[in-house]
Amino acid sequence: MGKRKNKDSSSSLGECIAKVHMTLRARFCHHLPGKPFGVEAQYKNLMDLLKQTAVHGESNSVLIVGPRGVGKTMLLKSVLHELKEVKQVEENLLQVHLNGLLQTDDKVALKEITRQLQLENVVGDKVFGSFAENLAFLLEALKKGNRSSSRPVLFILDEFDLFAHHKNQTLLYNLLDIAQAPQTPVAVVGLTCRLDVLELLEKRVKSRFSHRQIHLLNAFNFGLYMEVFQQQLSLPEEFPDKRFAQEWNQNIESLCKDQTVVDILRKHFNFSKDFRSLNMLLMFALSRVTVSKPRIQSMDLLAASRLHTMDSKANILHGLSVMELYLIIAMKHLNSIYEGQPFNFEMVYNEFQKFIQGKSNSMHYFEKPVVLKAFEHLHHLELIKPMEGTSVRTQKEYQLVKLQLDSSQIMDALHKYPQCPTDVHLWASSSLE
Template identity: 65%
Template sequence: MSKRKSKESHMTVGQCVSQAQSILRKRFCHQELATSPVGLESQHKHLLELLRRTAVHGESNSVLIVGPRGTGKTMLLNYVLKELLQEQDVKSNIMMVNLNGLLQTDDRIALKEITRQLNLENVVGDKVFGSFAENLAFLLEALKKGDRSSSRPVIFVLDEFDLFAHHKNQTLLYNLLDVSQSAQAPVSVVGLTCRLDVLELLEKRVKSRFSHRQIHLLGSMTLAQYLETAASQLSLPTDFPDAKFANDWNDAVKKLCEDKSVEGVLRKHFEGSKDFRSLHTLLLLALSRVSVSSPVIRPADLLESGRCTAADSKANILHGVSILELCLIIAMKHLNDVYEGEPFNFQMVHNVQNILLQISKMTSNKPNESESESPTEFKKFISRKSHSIHNFEKPVVIKAFEHLQQLELIRPVESSSAKIQKDYQLMKLLLDHTQVLEAVQRYPQCPTDVRQWATSAFA
């Protein structure tokens, strides 16, 4: 006991902070939960029972975990597998194969990946098989124990399950489900998908071999449960090397989550996205602000993280464009305001000075107009404010216009197949009025003329 105390006393604040950040970063980056998934008790029990029957009793099963993105399908499966592998007799016996429809785009790649994950490259060698089924049967046969009486149970996890349905003849799905149904070997096939109509994608022969077990996740977590989860995610474990630091940290986390401003940030985050990936991103940003001088997470840290995650990405892109490109965006904003969102082309943007001058002539015919709003004064105003565009040669302006299209700040409007000259191709601005004004206000060292032109009432 005394040695343990002396060891704890030798840990400096810097070492404690570094250790805490390491533990929490690992938790956030690997999408780990400190406790069991909240609001998924029945689904957790059902899935655990299915996989235990395969791992312990050698019973083959197949099941689909269905739910919208971010509801915790992968998180639930990982938690169940972690719990299952903690059982000593299971850990030494069970084998895992993880496939993803985004990576294994055809059956040949999938079979190669299965062979690699089962560590059977040397067993297969240069053997030639007549069919996929023959190859898979050989792999499962190779997993049999020394007495050849039984085979090691294998759990196949198929992420993005619906994408496997697009493989030619659905050979992979057919053979995996056929093995799980015919009891050739203890196999569980677990599919994860966000498509509710996934069974409609399966061929009749594949569907007939599926058990039709489905576990639905609908994201029923409440705000109170979300706040509790956020607190548990930030808390340090009981086996942290420095008990005093861990207690101080966990007390600070408790006070943090009781703060009204922090609750507001988490509430806004909850209303926008209930998935744990976005929550972990928010908490990771707050964690990165912890240092030796500030060894706990403060409400200001979480508020700043909330601002960063809620930042407008398109408005941020505008902070890095050139003055010429910014002026083109402002000209497009004026055209949008004048023509009420109708498409425009490059020629219209380049000639925006003349367009605005025409508007000034129309407004100058109104009665009781002040002398300061005469066409002459407005002509001076426009020529001064749009000076940035007309300082450049037309090819340079075209290049800037094309760069804005590459940044996806503007996009061409779908039109007929007839070829249209580049200058006259209709475009649409993908920024609204508020985004442009906000970007102009925050643009580093933005010329006063350009800022005034953007906020001009003549637009």
């Protein structure tokens, strides 16, 4: 009987852990947007603007401006999430999402608008004289009932500044021009990280823009960052197992008072205030939660922090051959001799030969073409970089290059290198100190 009870308890815990993973992962990936922190005024401003279009049928245009990772997209998602709770908005509002990185010209953008509005059948084989006629036809097709009523359309232009580089800025001109027309309710929302974006607009486009801008800045302090950390990891009230949720949230609250956790978060806060970076850190920590270890501990965050801040170039060194490590150390030795000046393969090979003949305890012999092949592999891995202005006709043995690693990265990689030969360690220590 006791065994059965333990089995049921384990099964229940497993279900709780699975639910925790599902709930928090969805939150970290922004599938469930909540109200953003510290931008209440901007939130209200954007909500009022979009409500005017979605509910009252008034056209608007606005730019959301701020550095990358500040939460521009999250702000917009949160506003739309709340706006869709209004039945009238959910049934009528049409959304078109465009991205300047994907829709590189106006023809591609128009095809994407047609696809997202599901109007391929309406357009059919019709031939239009201009882009403006095609766009106007698409919007005309959205009208329902009499001509005075039509469904509101929200155009979201991510990387807005890239649309300003399109030929004649035709798409922007026509969207903003339609936004001024009384018939079709249209809201144009641009997201950009460029503060000078208005200077990129042509005069005719700028005159049709409302000049409304919502600015987001990384102005929050570490206290608010800690609040976000606690909120992101806390389970909601509607979590199925109330007792488990209470214990989980109490654990998160105690983590916020743990000095180790505070130090880790302060380091990340000073490095980047990007909430996506914080969510990635929390995702790594959450991945360590299992049935056998059903709580996040400070050591989980420490391990997650090390994984999150791992040096990608130093990681590449872990997969190099011993020969390639020899060349890396030879290059670093040259860096210290010539004080960071560029070098070529012949110089590296000579330094390598000195080590093989004089400093190595064991006898090694590598033919020069083999060493050159290893050198070229380091070039392909971008661990060494050719100097700008180097002639293409220069033989590869004499092309000047620079090493893209510093001594701390090399030493760190050597300490973690599996079964690293002793002579490599000794040579590295002698040449790097």
